[in-house]
Amino acid sequence: MFHDRERELEKLNEIYSFPGSTFVVIYGRRRVGKTALVKEFLKDKLGLYFFVSEKDETLLLEEYIQEIEDKLSHHIPRYIKMKFTSLEEIIEFLLEFSQEKKLVVVFDEFQNFKTVKPSLFSSLQKLWDEKKESSNLMLIAVGSYVGMIKRIFMDRKEPLFGRVDELIKLKPFDFWNSWTFVRSRIEISPEDFVELYSALGGMPKYLLYLPRYHKGNALETLKALFFDEFAPLREEGLNVLKLEFGRFYRAYFSILExxxxxYVTPKEISDKTGMKILTVGKYLSELTNNxxxxxxxxxxxxNPVKTRRVAYRIKDEFFNFWFRFIYHNYTMLEENPEKVFEKFKAEFRPFVGKTYEKIAQEFVEKLDLGFKPxxxxxWWRKGEEVDIVAYNRSNVALFEVKWSNLSLKDAKRILRELERKAELLSLKGRYKFGIIARSxxxxxxxxxxxxxxxxxKDIIR
Ligand SMILES: Nc1ncnc2c1ncn2[C@@H]1O[C@H](COP(=O)(O)OP(=O)(O)OP(=O)(O)O)[C@@H](O)[C@H]1O
Ligand SMILES: [Mg+2]
Incomplete structure (x- = not known):
């Protein structure tokens, strides 16, 4: 059963309704659900799906000709089997076909054209510029390697620069959608799920391991998924990111680790990795912006531009977990997986606490606070921290987040502490104080x- 992605589908359908031709790029990290999304979108439309595997042009042509025959032959009067001798001929044909009838064409793993036929980008540009006005083609390029996709379409020196009408970044499911996705498939307690989500994030592919691997206990499940000899996700970070970063992946890996x-400030990262602070700055900017x-x-x-208090964070829960507990212990994991797992068990709780802060923030963003933040x-400053601050000109709400079961007494102590911290913030307005805990x-x-x-209970209500 296809799950959610309502906003993305709505956006794609809106673009589909535009007259004329449009060039859409859908990008997002491996396993996030790009292929599933375009297939869902194609379901009720006249459209072709082409997967760009890294093989010879001639072999690709055979597959593509078959797809054209399957989907289009009954729309062409007196159809006889087509002969195409190049990818360009296929693209030209599709542009012309769509002069009469709206057509969607998807190229999945579009960046692979770079190895199949590097000249295709510039011939596609020429064909597109020449024919798009008179045709009705919705061309969708899907790509997994974010850096590469951006280079192809956003680098001025590249032929396809400036040709994209819509750029859609597909993100992992948020916490709520991950929960409903998994809950419709297996019985699982919300507490266990928060712990598993801390390692898997909102990645559909990884969440789909749970029906098979969930052992009724989050730690044992993570052991089977990450730490055992044949654990399916043990090499996943390497498999996904090595190709993304290419030859120089080690430096990027050191920073992410x-x-x-x-180690979250440029200075801390430089001290930890031994890289010069300027080099660290360059990599941080690549990892953030590109x-x-x-x-x-x-x-x-x-002020995000002016302040010097900056901290970096890995956005994806899976990568954060993988670098922290797997990559960091790679050598020991080969020799003594049990020992790594024991070490992991001791450190996992505070790690989940951090994830819970993010989950709580997502929750607060949707909450009716009585004002619009x-x-x-x-918020933080030397030695002081407030987990969540929501504010506007005349209202402030402060929250402390705890991944633990609080007694009433604990909760009151935490709230008093929060009232003290309010003095440190230079925010004016009516204050509210809050607490978000496991229970x-x-x-x-x-x-x-x-x-x-x-x-x-309120978060998963
Ligand atoms: N919205 C969804 N509803 C249900 N299942 C989904 C959804 N999105 C993804 N999946 C499932 O998750 C898995 C990964 O999705 P998919 O293959 O589409 O990702 P991808 O981004 O194309 O990954 P890759 O980079 O590996 O090609 C698939 O098994 C897919 O069926
Ligand atoms: Mg895919």
Whole structure:
């Protein structure tokens, strides 16, 4: 059963309804669900799906001719088997076919044309420029290697620069959608799911391992998925990212590993990796702006451009987990997987705590706070931190997030502490204080006292 992606499908259908030709790029990291999305979109339309595998042009042509025959032959009067001797001829034919009838054409793993036939990008550009006005083709290029896709379409020196009408980045499911995706397939407790989500993130492909691998306990499940000898995700980070970064992947890996271990400022990363601070800066900027694997965060009350308080974070839960616990322990994992797993068990709880902060923030962004926040995020300063601050000109809400079961007494102590921290923030307005934990004893009482109090039950309501 196809799950969610409502916004993406809506966007694609809107583009489909435009008269004339459009060039759409859908990109996103491996396994995020790009192929599933385009296949779902094609279901009720006249469209062709071409997978660009890295083989000879002649072999690709055979496959593509078959697809054309399957989908289009009954739309062509007196059809006789087509002969095409190049990819260009196919593209020209499809552009001409669509002069009479709206047509969708998908090239999946579009970046592979670079190895199949590098000259295709410039011949496609010429054909497109010449024929798009008179045809009705929705051309969709799907790509997995984010850096490569951006180069093909956004680098001025490349022939296809400026030809894309819509660029859609497909992201992993958010927490809520990941939960409903998995819940419709297996019985699982919300507590276990938060722990598993900390390692798998909202990646449909990884979540789909759970029906087979879930052992009724998150730690044992993670052991089978990541730590055992034949664990399916043990090499996954390497498999996905090595191709993305190419020959120089080691430097990128060192940086990502350092960030996953909690070295989050350029200075800390430079000290940890031994790379010069200028080099680190260059890689950080590539990983943030080009590859989009890192997010650059600043305290939520500060100006993102001017502030010098910057921290980097790995956006994808899976990569964060993989670098932190698998890549970091690669050598030991070969020799003594049990030992690595024991070490992991001791460190996993605080790690889940961090993920829960993100889940809580997603929840707060959708919450009715009684005002509309302009910004929502984390705030920190030497030795002090507030997990979530949501504010506008005249209202402020502060939250502490805890991945634990709180007694009423604990909760009150935490809220008092939060009231003290409010003094450190230079925000004016009416303040509200809140707490989001795994569970809270007597949260009703806190609510009656005017506090915001939520636990996992509210998040997955
Ligand atoms: N929205 C969805 N609903 C149900 N299943 C999905 C959805 N998205 C992805 N999946 C499933 O998750 C798996 C990975 O998705 P898919 O192959 O589409 O990803 P991809 O981005 O094309 O990955 P790759 O880079 O490996 O080609 C597939 O088994 C697919 O069926
Ligand atoms: Mg795919």
């Amino acid at each position: 350092a960030v996953s271990l909690g 590859y989009e694997y890192l997010a650059r965060e600043v305290p939520v009350t500060e 302009e910004r929502v995020g984390r 809270i004893e007597d949260k009703e009482e806190l609510r009656e006292e005017g506090f915001l109090a939520f636990d996992l």
